[in-house]
Amino acid sequence: MDKIKKLMVIVFVIIVILAISIAVLNKKSEEDSEQDGIGLGKKYDYIAQPVDAFPVYYTVEACVQKYINFINLDFNKKYPIVDDEGNKYYSSIPDGIENKEDQKEAIYDLLSASYKNSNNIDLKNIENYIKITDKPLNFTALGMNYIECDGARLYSVYGRLEEYATDNFVGYAYFKVKFDVNNMTFSIEPINNCENIDDIILEKDQETVEKNDYNTFVYRQIGETNVLEKYIAYLRYSMLKYPQEIYERLDEEYKNAKFKNEEDFEKYIEERKEQITDIRLDKYEVNIYDDYTQYICMDYSGNYYIFNQTGVMNFDILLDIYTIDLPEFTEKYTGATKQEKVMLNIDKIVEALNAKDYNYIYEKLADEFKENNFKTYEDFKKYASETFDIENEITFDEYNETGSLSTYKITLTGKNKTMEKTIIIKLEEGTNFVMSFSV
Amino acid sequence: MQDGPFPKWWSSGYNRLTPFQCTWWAWGRASRFLEENNIAEKYPSDAQNGGGYYSENVENGWFNYGKTPKVNSLVCWGWASRNSTTHVAYVEGVTDEGIYVSHAGSGSGWFGVKFYENAIYKELEPNGYIYLDDPLKTLK
Numbered sequence: 001m002d003k004i005k006k007l008m009v010i011v012f013v014i015i016v017i018l019a020i021s022i023a024v025l026n027k028k029s030e031e032d033s034e035q036d037g038i039g040l041g042k043k044y045d046y047i048a049q050p051v052d053a054f055p056v057y058y059t060v061e062a063c064v065q066k067y068i069n070f071i072n073l074d075f076n077k078k079y080p081i082v083d084d085e086g087n088k089y090y091s092s093i094p095d096g097i098e099n100k101e102d103q104k105e106a107i108y109d110l111l112s113a114s115y116k117n118s119n120n121i122d123l124k125n126i127e128n129y130i131k132i133t134d135k136p137l138n139f140t141a142l143g144m145n146y147i148e149c150d151g152a153r154l155y156s157v158y159g160r161l162e163e164y165a166t167d168n169f170v171g172y173a174y175f176k177v178k179f180d181v182n183n184m185t186f187s188i189e190p191i192n193n194c195e196n197i198d199d200i201i202l203e204k205d206q207e208t209v210e211k212n213d214y215n216t217f218v219y220r221q222i223g224e225t226n227v228l229e230k231y232i233a234y235l236r237y238s239m240l241k242y243p244q245e246i247y248e249r250l251d252e253e254y255k256n257a258k259f260k261n262e263e264d265f266e267k268y269i270e271e272r273k274e275q276i277t278d279i280r281l282d283k284y285e286v287n288i289y290d291d292y293t294q295y296i297c298m299d300y301s302g303n304y305y306i307f308n309q310t311g312v313m314n315f316d317i318l319l320d321i322y323t324i325d326l327p328e329f330t331e332k333y334t335g336a337t338k339q340e341k342v343m344l345n346i347d348k349i350v351e352a353l354n355a356k357d358y359n360y361i362y363e364k365l366a367d368e369f370k371e372n373n374f375k376t377y378e379d380f381k382k383y384a385s386e387t388f389d390i391e392n393e394i395t396f397d398e399y400n401e402t403g404s405l406s407t408y409k410i411t412l413t414g415k416n417k418t419m420e421k422t423i424i425i426k427l428e429e430g431t432n433f434v435m436s437f438s439v
Numbered sequence: 440m441q442d443g444p445f446p447k448w449w450s451s452g453y454n455r456l457t458p459f460q461c462t463w464w465a466w467g468r469a470s471r472f473l474e475e476n477n478i479a480e481k482y483p484s485d486a487q488n489g490g491g492y493y494s495e496n497v498e499n500g501w502f503n504y505g506k507t508p509k510v511n512s513l514v515c516w517g518w519a520s521r522n523s524t525t526h527v528a529y530v531e532g533v534t535d536e537g538i539y540v541s542h543a544g545s546g547s548g549w550f551g552v553k554f555y556e557n558a559i560y561k562e563l564e565p566n567g568y569i570y571l572d573d574p575l576k577t578l579k
Contacts, residue, residue, distance in 0.1 A: 221503070288579045
């Protein structure tokens with residue numbers, strides 16, 4: 001009998017332990033799922049990814065612009081329109097909108113059913129939820145994520161709003177946009193009190209978007225060259241007007257190597273305002289890697305701008321190709337002869353010279369050379385800016401080696417003058433080097 | 440890479456689509472053209488619905504597209520999300536009278552190169568043509 005009792009106790013204890021273990025495991029699994037955002041029956045079913053298709057990105061942007069136009073309508077002025085070809089032009093008020101009532105109806109027709117239902121929005125109370133103004137605004141999409149389910153694409157998007165008439169900054173705005181690709185219709189939901197696009201949760205939603213007078217879309221046909229022109233235009237405009245946006249998008253390693261802080265970056269821009277104003281895409285090269293696409297762009301002055309892109313407008317920027325070594329440079333350098341290494345380093349110096357990045361060159365000067373010729377950076381900057389031309393092209397003339405030192409006679413052909421220089425280079429560890437030159 | 444009776448572009452180790460479906464032939468034919476002309480390693484999508492090739496290309500902006508038939512383009516019929524018959528074929532030639540397409544279908548066989556008079560293929564109302572020799576972006 002005792003044995004039976006003992007056995008029953010043991011079985012009971014085992015059952016209790018198993019039950020507790022299962023409960024703990026279940027809870028942990030639930031927590032993990034919540035963290036991953038893929039839990040069954042949880043609030044959302046899909047992980048949003050950055051949009052990487054050019055036509056989609058700029059079509060969604062155009063849809064948001066359409067909505068922005070409707071809520072910021074000045075009946076006496078023109079406002080921006082992006083047509084199906086992607087051309088931006090300015091028109092009078094949209095077709096079918098003749099007065100405030102029409103305007104409210106158009107806005108109502110663009111809002112998503114779920115947004116209207118959850119807030120009980122109708123034509124009478126719509127202004128309590130949507131602030132209608134009479135100042136036309138431009139919308140520039142700065143980031144976009146998406147999830148996809150059968151027949152529907154759901155996007156979270158954020159962008160910058162500026163007054164159309166003055167380009168004055170109004171603010172950053174966040175939206176959810178839904179595409180019904182069977183009906184080629186869209187709906188939109190403004191997101192208030194949001195500061196990060198990644199905080200916007202996209203939930204699976206396959207409800208159709210019924211067609212009305214305002215909510216159809218056509219995918220824009222936009223190619224890589226057009227997109228890179230947009231990237232360069234964004235870079236040019238934002239460096240001058242929103243430097244903090246560009247500073248935040250700089251490649252981390254590049255940013256740390258090039259600038260002490262944001263103030264330093266702004267000073268860098270200040271010194272190159274004229275040059276930045278002239279940045280226009282001349283040519284580009286594309287490298288497709290497993291987890292990102294690299295666009296190496298060159299402007300008409302021979303300056304490079306690199307966009308390491310993981311989605312449209314989702315990129316890290318490098319403002320030159322010499323401050324940090326790109327993978328292809330390191331590969332080339334590693335396999336190069338001593339003379340070729342010296343040439344590659346001189347190329348970097350001339351790139352920096354053309355970019356008026358005298359600080360980079362000064363950092364590369366040998367200590368003794370600096371001591372004898374340019375005791376301070378300011379001395380060197382004065383000398384370099386007065387001596388060297390811009391847009392220099394380099395010709396390698398004569399090469400010599402003496403011990404660890406390499407000497408290259410070169411000719412610099414600039415925009416206005418040609419000069420000969422002798423560069424002395426000592427190669428160091430990795431891709432490092434120090435140099436001096438004939439003053 | 441030939442691992443069966445077919446050249447690389449249709450072999451099971453390279454082409455993951457079901458043999459003798461329209462997508463199997465069109466994907467292989469398009470990939471062969473893209474590789475041989477140094478445009479891309481292969482066609483960027485191997486979706487199984489032939490009609491969806493057109494809308495997928497429009498959304499992704501891989502190649503220029505339109506309603507006019509051109510040599511070395513993919514022609515698509517039907518929509519991915521509707522239950523209508525969908526089909527994709529490769530345009531081998533275009534004349535004033537009609538188009539030559541190579542295609543396969545139903546998992547049963549390769550139909551070879553066939554000529555469709557203008558009146559016939561227009562009646563079939565293709566969604567449009569994907570112009571493989573005119574990429575809109577650099578492809579892997």
